[in-house]
Amino acid sequence: MSEILIKNASVCDPTQGINCETMDICIRDGKIVDSVSGNAKVIDAEGKLTMAGGFDGHTHSAGKINVGRFMNPNDARKTLVPGLSGQVARTEKTRAQVGYNTPNTYAIGYRYAKLGYTTICEAAIPLLAARHTHEEFKEIPILDKMGLSLFGSNWQVMEYIRDKEPEKLAAYIAWGLRASRGYGVKIVNPGGGEAWGWGRNVSGLYDPVPNFDVTPAEILMGLAEANERLQLPHSVHVHCNNLGKPGNYATTIETMKLFEKIKPSRDRQALHVTHVQFNAYAGTSWRDFETGAPMVADYVNGANHLTFDLGQVIFGPAVTMTADGPVEYANARMLHEKWSNQDIELEDASGVVPLFYSPKSFVNAVQWAIGLELALLVKDPWKVMFTTDSPNGGSFVNYPEAFTYLMSAKRRAEVISGFSKMALDRMVLPGIDRELDFYELAVMTRSTQSKMYSRPEKGNLKVGSDADIAIYDILPGQIDPSTEYVKVKEAFSGAAYTLKSGEIVVKDGEIEETPKGKTYWVNAKVPESIDTAMQKDIDRKFRKYYTVSKSNYMVEDSYLQKPVEIGTEGVF
């Protein structure tokens, strides 16, 4: 029995409405409990901000990030964020580390832990390549992991939607999650992945997918209904059509509106829209490009059925990686950059392209502003999850820097002062004076995630929750984040303590222990008769079209580290 008592912590836990109150936290055997014995190890957290461990609900940290590493060996040496990037020799406790945007697996675990993060969600698992994702998960130390499986351009999905077979569709989703050991349904540029199989794309919600006689809107609705029928813990997780195109904010709002008719089967959103920064562009071309954030935020403020994340841009080098194959090809052609592509048979597409966000480029400056505008214009922080869509908008190691933008208008003004007039004319950020406090920041970095992923034991400090805890050497009330942002950044860059399942993994910003994390996956129950009928259809798919056999397609249990199976009961 291991016990820890965190004494006099200044606790910020929005799930319980606790706003920086001094409290003790008791831990026994990895969980938060009411009380501990006198033998408990004591951590003195007096004067320290204490929150649940951070939860990155949308990051690219296993799978196609390996393509990013492969094509960018130069990234290994980048040291743009001291202590959280570049080459670090092995120690008795840690494996060797490299990288900035595309760190090796060990560095990902250590660096997230240093930031006080304890859980991550890999936002795109191709079913056929899921085993690879789990192999990388296994080598990411400390963190708990989950992944979202791709369904948005899947032949079987599109056929069931076209043929109006919603029950079989749900059964297929349940099977796909089991096969890939995934946690939820990810939809990237619905239909666009299949069109990219022919070098094409879809242009919006009602543009038919070549050869499949369905539209992106039908794919979205079909999957959302299946998602709710299965009562999955997370809603559908949507990367909208037309990503990265001027004028796309309209498609984004249209997509959000579509989901007004979806009734969530659990106490969570009906829709999560991801990296909205890349989907909140106004204008008609790159010449008259401007922010569309106010329109999107306006809609979100009046809606109660969705959550979203930012995809905040960080200036400097980034590596874009997405299942949106056509977007990556367009990026590579436009930027004259190298381009990797991987289309996945019967399922989806993907691409990887490095790029550089420069504050001197008016487009990049406006992109930077849009992410912040979205976070600040949307009034309810419970609708917002903070991300950089790492490493698409920038690496997660820049989160502390980005927090200062959210918490300090002065800091924003400093950055903005370097922008061109043209950039300033295209954004609304300079007119926004809202500054987030620590409570709101905690909502966006842990509490929203707890709710939107239906993980009541994560992202909060309630009795019974996992003892995943971050203690930062900073005290709300004694520090003014709007002016003392240097201290804010410093404190969030190296937690005084990070506890993972009640074990001290980081102390004074250094790695103490490297336990293995859990892997969450969803096993959704489907009536046998429907499952059998569905299996017949996919047997045919495997026989005729796939290049691997069905039995070898399923991720074997041996690939899952400390698996946590989340069962759900489908409604049929």
Next chain:
Amino acid sequence: MPVIKDAVCSLCGSLCDDITVTVEDNKITKIENACILGQSKFVGMFKHDRIETPMIRKDGELVPVPYEEAIEAAAKILVNSRRTLSYGWCSTSCEAVSGAIQLAEETGSVIDSTANVCHGPTALAAQEKGAPSATLGEIKNRADVIIFWGCNPVHAHPRHMVRYSSFSKGLFTEKGRKGRKMIVVDVRKTDTAKLADSYIEIEQGSDLLLVTALRSIVNGHEDVIPETIAGVPKAEVLELAETLKNAKFVCIFFGMGVTQSRSKYKNGDAMSSLISDLNQHTKAVMIGMRGHYNVTGFGQVATWETGFPMAIDFSKGYPYYNPGETGANDLLVRGEPDAAIIAAADPGAHFPQKAIRHLAKIPVIQIDPYANPTTEIADVVIPSAIVGIEAEGTAYRMDAISLRMKKLIESKFKTDEEIVKDLTAKVRELKRGA
């Protein structure tokens, strides 16, 4: 009589996963679906070459010893070495590769794979221009134009054409071979070329010229092309470019004829650019014809664990990568390593003389199921179980799809994974004692 279905063939980079194996009395008695290469591996045609027991060289002779003794001797070599080369690891599981990387990290060694002498330049090309690729099923279901460039699947990947490429049938390729154009570019008329609709014979080492010419034409500059290019008449090159542009889906499969001929990685770099250009007109991808069944896996594991796909030097405690300097042959030719650990590969048969001469001078640890020319110069020989037959584990197909290889029969041999683990534990123990 156990019959195991959907076994994965651990011979070539095609990694066929539809093999049916019958096992009687712990012996494989029947193989279905495998090609002749796969057959010979499964039924143990090489059985007579198995290393029967661990061995240590004493007074010039390899003498049998128990595993523990061999592991201890190997660990001593590693602990006393200041610059170990760890090489091979391509005909074994990803789990063994992962262990080998950890061992290299802890001993400050350089670790490199057989890509050093085959598709290493493909990785360099990807670092220059990216790798526009697809899984093999995309080719099966969509491709109407397939090029085999500098490779000969009829002999090296016998089932590739039936399962994934020329002869396969898919949703949009119902007619199979009849609905496809198959083109071979090579320096000699291979057996693959004999099956092609058109064979383009190019001069040795002139791949880059031909790719560049194709790019020029695809981009609208056919006027700059001379009457003959790379030994091919201009008309033929124009026709090829036209075929590519008008295709619905093109795949270029390229082999060592491209990666190891003159211009090396620049060939892949140019080919990647050609694919990018072609996508302005049609859909096009490229896939490297990887040879050993898990050479792709080594690259994958090394990349996620160290940031680099090959030639990784841990002497500074962190991974340092500079192929040309830190590749296995670079090191050996410079006479740098003072010990070597060679697993699941045979540099004795494939490396240049100068490299082998140096290998012969230094203590060499060999981990392998089979005796080969490297055994002749090894000082410690540790036999291992054959992955995919006697041991399970992960391998990556040439298109980076990973599959779980099955264990089909029991074996008295330790697996590579276990050997590496034991070795690492022993090294730690010796270091602590020191």
